Amino acid sequence: MKPNSQINEGSEMKLEDLTLNVKQIQDDVLEEILTHNAKTEYLQRFLTETFDKELFKKNVPVVTYEDMKPDIERVVNGESSDVISARPITGFLLSSGTSGGAQKMMPWNNKYLDNLTFIYDLRMDVISKHVKGVEEGKGMMFLFTKQESITPSGLPARVATSSYFKSDYFKSRPSNWYYTYTSPDEVILCANNTESLYCHLLCGLVQRDEVVRMGSIFASVMVRAIKVLENSWEELCSNIRSGHLSKWVTDLGCQSSVALVLGGPRPELADTIETICNQESWKGIVNKLWPNTKYIETVVTGSMGQYVSTLNYYCNDLPLVSTTYGSSETTFGINLDPLCKPEDVSYTFMPNMSYFEFIPMDGDKNDVVDLDDVKLGCTYEPVVTNFAGLYRMRVGDIVLVTGFYNNAPQFKFVRRENVVLSIDADKTNEEDLFKAVRQASRVLESSGLTLSDFSSYADTSAFPGHYVVYLEIKSKDGEKRKKNQLELNEEALSKCCLVMEDSLDNVYKRCRFKDGSIGPLEVRVVRQGTFDSLEDFFIRQGASTGQYKTPRCIKSGKALQVMEACVVGRFFST
Template sequence: MSLCSYLSDKLDDEKVLEDLTSNVKQIQDHVLKEILTLNANTEYLRRFLHGSSDKDLFKKNVPVATYEDVKLFIERVANGESFDVISGKPITGFLLSSGTSGGKRKMFPHNNKYLENLRFIYYYRSLVISKHIDGLEHGKGMVFNFCTQEYTTPSGLPASSATTSFFKSCYFKNRSSHWHWSFTSPDEVILCSDNKQSLYCHLLCGIIQRDEVVKVGASFISILVRAIIFLENNWKEICTNIRFGRLSEWIIDISCRDSVSKILGKANPELADLVEKECNQKSWEGIIPRLWPKAKFIESIATGQMTQHIPTLEFYSNKLPLISSSYVSSETMFGINMNPLCKPQDVSYTFMPNLSYFEFLLVDASDEVEIVDLVDVKLGCYYEPLITNHSGLHRYKMGDILEVTGFYNSAPQFRFVRRGNLVLSVYLEITTDEDLLNAVTQAKMVLESSDLMLMEFTSYGDISTTPGHYVLYWELKGKYHNDSIEIDNKALVECCYVVEESLNNLYKEFRRDRSIGALEIRVVQQGTFDDLMEFFLTQGASSTQYKTPICIKSSEALTILERKVYARFSTDKSLSLKFSS
């Protein structure tokens, strides 16, 4: 029986999830057999398997691969060679990674199996949320979905972000039986290639239908924060559109304009007055439930480097439940958060065994390299996932570091810890992105007593000085005064101390003996991180997947930041060393 048949025979959605998470080994073995049978004779795998689909031979002969190992094979297919260089099934397109985590965008082949898996994730994560929150079936979601530019490879196949590929596919267009909520925005707004026009129309449609909105969402919470800031700068124009029933002339995408104009309808001065009253208040604290009073939760990825935006979103949302519902990537889908109402710091994802074949490389293994199957991971251990998918990636090393936090039936649950390749170092110390995020989170508490919010930050290791030192670029915003802010010098110096005090002992030892210089916070002008994003977009990053890099390595990006610095802070306060007993 094929896996598709296995799933289609399950009439009860909840039973599907129970079956999947209870029969992990059986399903994983089935997935690997299916993949190897399909791909054993590709040029890539034939070197190791000689046409065999045997699991033990796969484990023994197929090496762990990085992107550099598969890049040439992928490029050959993109340039017009036959798909069987890497895949036993025709390749229908290529997916582009965000391009902000580790440098340039990577390109991955995909076929319809990827889109089927993405549809599976969208459907079942919605089902799980519906089990935990009542009254969603008759409401709508104001979700900031976007499409980015689609490129055509020399082979004639499209290359785009995963979400763009999905939104342009029949899996999205024919979604009536696979979707739990409708959107406030018509599809034409999602498919609009101009993200500024799309964002404006998302907000306008969402405000017009404010009494139907039960969910607010976006791929990442950084996108939601940017949407609220965009609304702060454009609410007067939106009110004018609503007051007179006329869409702004600069919305020139015809399909978008026609569909939004129908939703806008006739003049509605009462709604315009209501929105104006809320947006004119001194503070935008709680603006989301004020404008969308029936919103029950926010759905957006808030793990990893997105955690830095949680306090800002909580300020705007009055701490509405924030749900990180799924763990997905351009390489494959991984899993679903089966406890959606948990705190953001407690989010774990239950891996779904039907999506790809998963293996795990034990992190910091003392002896030889240890690779285990999904069913053999151990509670509390840290692993890097290796994925084997249906479209040409085999034992592919993801670069993410995950911790096993528990099990849902027999399916392991993982907490996202960090990206394995993002580290800050100026001497012999290593500071991971998780270390830095935790340290900055502690420093944010110092700002709580002031009128300041930390909107965005990034870092780099400055070794142009002796000794080298860490530099943090911070963009600040007033909670109650949007136009200008007053810098609290004492608070910013204290923030420097708290960040350093929160780092590991090795860092603090090197600070004490002056092998590392004092950490520096450089405050930049408002809008600087928008300029930084625009720079990365010109370098090929995706606007829908964009994540501010935790650590900057580009000299051009550093130049953008340095031009906007207007205040610098550091501290000479001595740091404490903490030793466990």
């Protein structure tokens, strides 16, 4: 059976049917999973062979990845899939490993790709209804694959995007606007992400008038692409002028496919691009280089919210469209209001993706509820039972119910549960940290500075321990951008420390000002390009360019060394 035969069948399901019949579809999904996997070793520990939803919820424990890791590793190491799944496991998905610690290995099979492709088709329909003329051009999408590893079982371990791009689903994708890119497939499949990114930019510049949408999986990747453009536009123009790709790009697939896109020397096009890039200010550079672009498609929720102001600067407030909410465990749902503001993005969960349960954050955490029982205004942690052998696994995200589309709940991503700073009794989560940094960002903006990126850690090397926040900042002034110079404004940066402390919760303030168990918050300014170096470090450790997320709380000693080597100024709260 061709992959698309299942996809087409799934795509025929009306959005209205999916969102009206949430409870029935969820019950059917759970019955299918449990009936099919009844004889697996994992489920046999808790259930008889008869499907019973109530017994499932009573007897099968809610678990973390660490709880299931021993069983997953048995399959990784060559034991039969039926330890956890009756359907053969065909590989393992690697999590990004940057938001919450070490990479996880999630079992997967083609059902994951069925669901992913179904969501892609659904979001294509949603976008086409909201954005006029998007079908008339190409997408300049920064898409990447990462070299896979082979587990002792002989099965591949890949990041989710690589699993899709290396599959028959991608090779036999429909020839419609949503799957038409400026870059050849060889560029997407190139294992060297540095060469791939450069070629993405080159192909997009050559076809600049055909680009109607631009994007990446995460906003951080889009920002990285603009930085590479800022540093490499002269070389890119030289390639376009001569009609030849730079010799340092050694990937044979990139060489041959990009040569066809270049199509020989284009001196006039190179002159045009050179004139645009040579301007003192790069505000709105994306609109100037790609004048027909209608929106930027990239995730700007959660930790990616940090990059909204940077993208708005370079993209002249083009709509930033967060389309999909997904993870290595499952795809959750899509944004049915794609042109809304980034801070208003909510995702409508699709009940056919997996079986979803929710741990309430505001009440009894033992009272796990179904998708159709969540309440408006309440926060939850999703729990997933999927088609590849994960049962009642906690995802580690915190989401807020913001509304309903028919009977399908809509969720706003709030934060990762396990990313916190803590010295004493204080527990500063990712949401609190973002709130503090937003306050500091406003101080910087009023001083002619802009925040490029940030991270943090709890320094307990001396007593009392204290919070350290790393900031990479730059001047808004175009001339200073060219010279790569930055004058540190001591008054503004000291004020950043103050406003960040003032925005933290009462437990922190008690420990800081009354008990004296937490020392003054410290800002360490790092030189420009530091967070690129941090990304390079994590990629060398196995992270994927396409799925990279800046860790907001650094836990790796070696990653801290990368940051410390780049510190150019230290400022404390007074």
